[in-house]
Amino acid sequence: MSETNQETLEQPPIKLVMNQLPDANVPFESPLHHVELTKIAEHSGSQGGVVFRELSLGLLTLRCTPNAEQAASIEGILGVALPSNPLTSITSANGELTVMWISPDEWLLQVPQDKAFELESRFFAEVSGHVSLVNVSGGMTVFELSGNDVVKVLKKSTPIDFHDSEFPVGKVVSSIFAKSGATICRTSEQTYQLVVRRSFADYLWLWLQDASKEYGLTVMG
Amino acid sequence: MFHIFCPHCGEYREEEEFHAKGEAHIARPLDPDACRDEEWGEFLYFRTNPRGIHHELWVHAAGCRKFFNITRNTQTYEILEVYKLGEMPSVVAE
Ligand SMILES: [Zn+2]
Numbered sequence: 001m002s003e004t005n006q007e008t009l010e011q012p013p014i015k016l017v018m019n020q021l022p023d024a025n026v027p028f029e030s031p032l033h034h035v036e037l038t039k040i041a042e043h044s045g046s047q048g049g050v051v052f053r054e055l056s057l058g059l060l061t062l063r064c065t066p067n068a069e070q071a072a073s074i075e076g077i078l079g080v081a082l083p084s085n086p087l088t089s090i091t092s093a094n095g096e097l098t099v100m101w102i103s104p105d106e107w108l109l110q111v112p113q114d115k116a117f118e119l120e121s122r123f124f125a126e127v128s129g130h131v132s133l134v135n136v137s138g139g140m141t142v143f144e145l146s147g148n149d150v151v152k153v154l155k156k157s158t159p160i161d162f163h164d165s166e167f168p169v170g171k172v173v174s175s176i177f178a179k180s181g182a183t184i185c186r187t188s189e190q191t192y193q194l195v196v197r198r199s200f201a202d203y204l205w206l207w208l209q210d211a212s213k214e215y216g217l218t219v220m221g
Numbered sequence: 222m223f224h225i226f227c228p229h230c231g232e233y234r235e236e237e238e239f240h241a242k243g244e245a246h247i248a249r250p251l252d253p254d255a256c257r258d259e260e261w262g263e264f265l266y267f268r269t270n271p272r273g274i275h276h277e278l279w280v281h282a283a284g285c286r287k288f289f290n291i292t293r294n295t296q297t298y299e300i301l302e303v304y305k306l307g308e309m310p311s312v313v314a315e
Binding site for chain 2: 086087102103104106159160173174175176181
């Protein structure tokens with residue numbers, strides 16, 4: 001048994017990177033495609049206290065405990081260092097890439113959808129050693145909530161403290177959200193991103209409509 | 222309702238984000254094949270059930286998904302200490 005394991009370990013690992021969006025004939029489909037957000041947006045008032053928008057982003061989960069060499073090559077690829085302070089995030093200067101701290105050895109990378117494959121390929125080519133990077137774009141989606149009453153809706157949904165002193169811009173937490181789960185990041189003064197499971201997207205969309213009803217909900221296509 | 226400090230996230234969170242995973246500091250026998258049934262049974266099934274100070278394994282299930290230990294008074298429910306895996310408690314029963 002142990003000998004077989006030994007042999008397997010000595011084989012170089014096979015690195016397989018699949019482009020999840022190979023060409024225009026294989027379109028990306030949002031988990032809320034049936035909702036037809038663009039149509040709702042046309043009829044949606046613009047004065048709502050809460051503004052909802054779904055973002056179609058490339059999402060990648062990075063897991064590692066980087067040594068100095070790995071940290072350097074990762075920073076070379078991303079253009080920013082991995083945030084090592086718990087519950088923090090960092091966005092690249094051109095705004096294209098955001099890295100969110102998830103756990104001491106886990107980060108969530110957000111890039112434009114058509115950049116995910118390129119990023120993944122570079123990681124496999126340039127970072128050596130014990131590192132895992134998985135494209136999770138197909139399993140998650142991102143809701144962006146903003147508006148004057150956004151915090152009230154968040155407070156209904158999760159036990160997290162959203163007071164300014166506890167939840168500054170750039171902070172990121174993973175928590176319970178309306179009995180489901182979400183990673184919540186404050187991206188600007190009145191804007192929050194929820195990274196949620198694809199399979200919970202419809203349920204959370206219904207929840208958010210109900211929770212924001214009393215403040216008025218504006219949908220952006 | 223507990224208000225639990227996660228040593229990995231570095232802040233207090235509500236209990237609903239966590240799961241209790243039973244008694245802490247239970248070492249798996251290094252060579253299970255060489256174990257007597259009694260030793261293996263002890264490891265699998267037998268736990269202390271103290272009234273007072275108890276060391277427990279918890280996981281921040283909805284947060285960072287990391288495990289850590291809590292020293293808790295089972296009588297008053299007071300959490301006396303939180304510490305990472307691999308560390309030893311400083312608060313112990315007399
Ligand atoms: Zn945690």
